[in-house]
Amino acid sequence: MRNINISISEIEYDRLGIKKDNLSYTDLVELISKELSRQTLKRSIELAEKFGFSDLSMDDISNEVKAIRRNAKNNH
Secondary structure (H helix, E strand, O other): OOOOOOOOOHHHHHHHOOOOOOOOHHHHHHHHHHHHHHHHHHHHHHHHHHOOHHHOOHHHHHHHHHHHHHHHHHOO
16 A cells, blocks of 8 residues: 655635544545535535525426426427
């Protein structure tokens, strides 16, 4: 097994929720993936609110998806 050293700020260390100084590659990837997912969700919520999608019900969303699929099918 090989070892590498990675330097990150205290803020990143805390944001990732790192509890120990030695991590496996798998553990590091999991922590980073969770943080990226959190950031993506936050950005999605911001965009939904900006464009008025946050007020859509599940029925509204289902109807929109059906309409887009129907339109795509008719154009091919």
